Amino acid sequence: SGNLIGKPACVFTSSGSHHGGNESTLLSMQLPLLHLGMVIVGVPYSVPELSSTKTGGTPYGPSHVAGESNK
Secondary structure (H helix, E strand, C coil): CCCCCCCECCCCEEEECCHHHHHHHHHHHHHHHHHHCCCEECCCCHHHHHHCCCCCCCEEEEEEECCHHHH
């Protein structure tokens, strides 16, 4: 029916390690939203917190690394 066309959308994820696939998970979760005509809203690289985070963070969407040392 097109009810979602033009609506904002975002995705978020968590993994157990820094190389746990956060970016690929976020990108693959965005595809169905794009097929529905939604507008993906992310965090731009201009946000300083992206470069100083120790537990994840990516411009594709919010993420968290919940490894053994982050409990």
